[in-house]
Amino acid sequence: MKTWKKLLLLLLVLILLSQIPFAYRRYKLGRLNAAIQQTNSQRVAIQGDVLEYRGAMHVHSFLGGHSTGNFDEIIAAAKSNQLDFVVMTEHPSTNFSTAEMTLQGVHAGVLFINGNEVSTAQADRLLVIPGNGSAADTHQHSTQQVVTQAKVRNATVFVAYPEEFKSWESTDYDGVEVYNVYTNAREINSIVMFFDGLWSYRSYPDLLFATFYKRPAESLRRWDSAIAIRKQRLVAVAGNDAHANVGLALNDTSGNTLLGLKLDPYERSFRLVRVHVLIPNGSVLDAETLRGALAAGHCFIGFDLFSDSSGFRFTGANANETRIQGDEIKLESEIRLNVTAPISSRIVLLRDGNVIQIESGLTRKEFTVTERGSYRVELYLPQLPGSVSEQPWILSNPIYVR
Ligand SMILES: [Zn+2]
Numbered sequence: 001m002k003t004w005k006k007l008l009l010l011l012l013v014l015i016l017l018s019q020i021p022f023a024y025r026r027y028k029l030g031r032l033n034a035a036i037q038q039t040n041s042q043r044v045a046i047q048g049d050v051l052e053y054r055g056a057m058h059v060h061s062f063l064g065g066h067s068t069g070n071f072d073e074i075i076a077a078a079k080s081n082q083l084d085f086v087v088m089t090e091h092p093s094t095n096f097s098t099a100e101m102t103l104q105g106v107h108a109g110v111l112f113i114n115g116n117e118v119s120t121a122q123a124d125r126l127l128v129i130p131g132n133g134s135a136a137d138t139h140q141h142s143t144q145q146v147v148t149q150a151k152v153r154n155a156t157v158f159v160a161y162p163e164e165f166k167s168w169e170s171t172d173y174d175g176v177e178v179y180n181v182y183t184n185a186r187e188i189n190s191i192v193m194f195f196d197g198l199w200s201y202r203s204y205p206d207l208l209f210a211t212f213y214k215r216p217a218e219s220l221r222r223w224d225s226a227i228a229i230r231k232q233r234l235v236a237v238a239g240n241d242a243h244a245n246v247g248l249a250l251n252d253t254s255g256n257t258l259l260g261l262k263l264d265p266y267e268r269s270f271r272l273v274r275v276h277v278l279i280p281n282g283s284v285l286d287a288e289t290l291r292g293a294l295a296a297g298h299c300f301i302g303f304d305l306f307s308d309s310s311g312f313r314f315t316g317a318n319a320n321e322t323r324i325q326g327d328e329i330k331l332e333s334e335i336r337l338n339v340t341a342p343i344s345s346r347i348v349l350l351r352d353g354n355v356i357q358i359e360s361g362l363t364r365k366e367f368t369v370t371e372r373g374s375y376r377v378e379l380y381l382p383q384l385p386g387s388v389s390e391q392p393w394i395l396s397n398p399i400y401v402r
Contacts, residue, residue: 019195026199028386029207035384039307043342044363046311050324051279053290054302054310055085055110056270058117058127058160058177058239063098064091067243069266071103077266078110083274085111085290089127089239092116092135099131104287113287117160120146124167127158127177127239129291143167156295158237162219168226174295175235176223178395179216181272182241188212206305209272210388213303215378220395224353227374227398235297235326236397242269272305276312278324297326297397306381309394311342314377316399325376325397335401337367339377345393346380374398 001009060067061074078086090098103112116131118138126143128135128150138146147170150157157173159165161183196211227234277293279285293299302309314325317336323329339347341363349357351373359365360382369375379394 019199022195022199025196025211026203029200029204029210031385032207032210032388033204036306039343039381039383042344043308043311046313046340046342048281049313051281051283051285052276052310053084053279053285054274054276054304055083055087055290056081056240056242057087057237057275058089058180058241059086059266060090060117060241060243061088061102063102064093064117066091069243071107074103074266075107075110077270079108080267081270083110083270084285085113085277086270087113087115087127087129087290087294089115089117089129090131092118092131092138094136097131097133097135099135100133111285111287111290113290118146120167122166124165125160126150126173127160129156129158129294130287131155142170144170147171147173156291158235160239162222165222168222168230173234175237175297176219176226177239178219178223178236179238179273179301180219180241181239181269182243183219184212184214184216187214206268206271209268209305210386213272213388213391215391221353224350224374228352233297233326233328233398233400235294235299236301236395237275237294237299238273238301238395240269240273242266273301273303274309276300276302276310298324300325300397301395303391303393306384306388306393307343309342309379311340312379312394312396313340314338314396314399316375316401323399325399328400328402331370331372331401334368334370335399337369337375337377337399339365339367339379341379341394343381344383346382348378348380350376350378369401372401374400 061069088102090102092098099114099116102114104114114131115127115129116135117127118135119125120138120143121141122143124143147157151172159173159176162176277299279289279293283289315338316323316329318332344361344363346360347365348355349367376398377396378392381393382389
């Protein structure tokens with residue numbers, strides 16, 4: 001055989017060999033898909049003690065730049081995901097109020113509320129809900145000033161991108177976006193994702209998320225310590241940070257897409273992670289009750305791609321009263337913390353950010369605690385194959401034992 005033929009053959013063999021891991025990763029996604037279907041089929045319904053609604057937070061449209069998505073796409077995606085609400089957080093514009101122009105009210109049965117994602121003089125970023133026309137000049141003001149101005153008009157303020165946030169000592173913000181799809185996606189290795197995409201995008205476009213999804217350890221640590229140090233309640237939420245522009249695309253010279261691998265079209269993004277809010281029986285979901293539940297921490301984060309987390313409950317009870325996640329409760333002799341899950345899970349109990357107890361294979365667990373502190377739980381699904389089993393499925397808000 002001629003040398004060039006040998007070299008060509010060698011190259012071909014190398015190319016084939018290099019694809020083995022990606023073929024195997026596709027096989028693993030198939031197994032994960034089957035396991036998720038199996039797990040979802042085992043969900044048990046939980047009695048309606050409170051009303052639960054699920055939605056997506058931190059969503060951008062074409063209005064503030066950065067994004068290409070239009071309102072029809074966002075409404076259709078929310079509807080196809082059977083979301084109850086969407087919290088829009090538009091980047092500001094100096095020429096008009098993006099918060100006033102974005103989706104508000106009920107569209108196709110989904111409640112939209114408006115907000116802004118703003119940047120401050122310290123380059124801290126905040127989600128301010130509702131937003132207003134003054135969002136465009138926040139970069140001239142300190143983080144504390146922006147928070148104070150928002151609170152004066154009764155807006156709810158969440159710290160966005162907590163791993164870059166510098167002003168933890170400011171006061172009066174309501175919570176922290178502890179998980180953000182976009183932040184997590186920045187850790188993607190584009191070469192690996194390119195070949196994963198070639199092999200798996202057609203069959204498992206949503207589950208490609210599982211190849212990079214990771215517990216947001218640093219954000220959780222900062223949130224936990226802010227609560228512990230400041231002795232204040234801080235709500236955790238998750239942001240889809242949907243722009244419909246994350247991914248890989250190969251275009252030809254006339255701009256036609258040859259290979260499009262969109263990781264965050266709204267429809268997909270809304271499937272990955274959701275905020276579930278809890279509202280008292282007898283109330284209705286509207287802009288006011290939704291904002292009230294978010295500000296009070298009456299909510300939890302569910303990575304619903306891996307199984308629907310609806311029905312998860314976390315309560316605390318002393319001899320006189322029962323409180324839900326986000327609430328404070330007075331320590332008498334002891335507090336009973338009750339966890340109910342729609343699917344058998346590994347339940348991890350944390351106090352002030354430290355793991356204090358782990359229980360596996362349960363849909364119900366009562367923990368008895370006798371110390372003050374902020375208690376929260378993380379639920380895992382160890383029955384799912386691969387790295388997903390080691391990442392949280394549900395992140396609760398804390399119960400503050402005082
Ligand atoms: Zn954003």
